[in-house]
Amino acid sequence: MKQSDWKDKLSAVYSTNPDFSVQPDEETQLELLAPAKQNLIVRIEKKNRGGKVATLVQGFVGSDDDLKDLAKALKTKCGVGGSSKDGEIIIQGNLKDKVHDILREMGYRAKKG
Numbered sequence: 001m002k003q004s005d006w007k008d009k010l011s012a013v014y015s016t017n018p019d020f021s022v023q024p025d026e027e028t029q030l031e032l033l034a035p036a037k038q039n040l041i042v043r044i045e046k047k048n049r050g051g052k053v054a055t056l057v058q059g060f061v062g063s064d065d066d067l068k069d070l071a072k073a074l075k076t077k078c079g080v081g082g083s084s085k086d087g088e089i090i091i092q093g094n095l096k097d098k099v100h101d102i103l104r105e106m107g108y109r110a111k112k113g
Helices: 006-010 064-078 095-105
Strands: 039-045 052-060 083-084 087-093 109-112
Touching: 039 095, 052 095, 064 083, 064 087, 064 095, 095 109
Parallel strands: 039 109
Antiparallel strands: 039 052, 052 087, 083 087
């Protein structure tokens, strides 16, 4: 357990036993599925973006680092900015067809939504 992670210590039960130590729960790490087994959905969204259009890639199963790596590859190949969080990738602009084609070339099962 990290010393600075005080929120995890709030749910711990303390004992007067001097040999007692808090055992952290094992973190459930999402296992990266093979690209051929991923079902990604590529769609366009305008809501809550100040009138700007963004391309969303949803349905990725894997760790945050893997999601960031995929987002970086997509942003580089499209030549635009974007971000990745909460299991989805946001690419700036209306690039649904291009992102779909790139994902298919990388071996992902992607469909337009």
